[in-house]
Amino acid sequence: MTQALTYTPDADPARAHGPYPGTFIVFEGGDGSGKTTQIKLLAEALTERGYSVLVTREPGGTDIGEKLRALVLEHGNGSIDPHTEALIFAASRAAHAHQKIQPALEAGTIVLCDRYIDSSAAYQGAGRGLGLETITDLSRWATGNLLPDITVLLDVSLAESRARAGARGHADRMEAADDTFHSALHSAFRSLAQAAPERYALINGAQPIEQVHKQVLDAALAVLS
Template sequence: MKKGIFITFEGPDGSGKTTVSKGVYDKLIANGIDAIYTREPGGIEIAEKIRDIILDPKHTTMDAKTEALLYAASRRQHLVEKVKPALEQGKVVICDRFVDSSLAYQGCGRHLGIDEIWSINNFAIEGFMPVKTIYLDLSAEDGLKRIENREFKDRLDQETIQFHHDVQEGYKQIVERFKERMLIVDASKDVETVVDTAYNRVLEIIHDQG
């Protein structure tokens, strides 16, 4: 059976990860490529319930390490219940966020340390990482402008500009650390252009893996 391909999408809040990753998935399906779309935290029932706990705006007293551990727990369940089975069936798995988000948000945004958060997550995923990651590059200021008018802002959306700057700095470190895996896409352009660019990158990945 053909081996599946695991591709993740990353970027700061407002970079359009969900819109772009779903747009890429839709194009894959339209062109006859066997793919699934999923997200983190979430993607399956248990992980979605953990997501609700993490992102609930009322949970203002949540400890940073508790937050990090909940993300790792959600990720573990999502990986074994949804991602790996789809890959075993030979599917292309498009995932909105994965480990890199925890490294940026909890490692740098919460100042817990990238290496410390990597250790927690490596235990959860047992070293299992995506083949490639599409990183949607956008400044923290532009990202916050985009989410300013969202009807619902989750707990992380409501964080300070300093938090988002720290997350942005975290992503810069991660892109450099894992540069062989990272494919950077300029997310400041219009949605159609970003989706098309990301889709072409994904097609290249599929071709290279074939």
């Protein structure tokens, strides 16, 4: 049982909007929360407004990151204990942050990332019982404390999340975990957002797609203004 569900990441004034000219927007949520759809719609809307946009994902985002993604998510790679799993994700995130995200932000690009530090906090910190604070600190060290300007959390019920994920068919190692695991990470996401509301846009992902998109776009434009 994790004891860190009330962990509050320390405020970082340097990330109020910076220190780079670009803007870093992260999307979080359980499996089937609609992140992929909403990232695509936001990227299109921002591109139409003349912004330079980079869409990326975790785990992955770089050549080494994609190899690590396959190693930890695909079935058939043998047993992966929670500590090893957490370190693989942290290694993938380190490459992603230093090789792809930071250079894009330095160039003034808007980076839209599907999952980031909070996913590890939820999945390995809460779901695997390693502790939110421990896993968050690991990721912050791995990334050189590269934090998002805003995190969009698409919140759907556990039942809705599981139904959507199941409708996609093939489940990876994380998606195939039991309901106890997914309930823990669902609670962790909400706990993180509620602990630091100024850093999150908490959006009901069960609403119609266009309604969710409007709220996501409003949140993005607010941080870009």
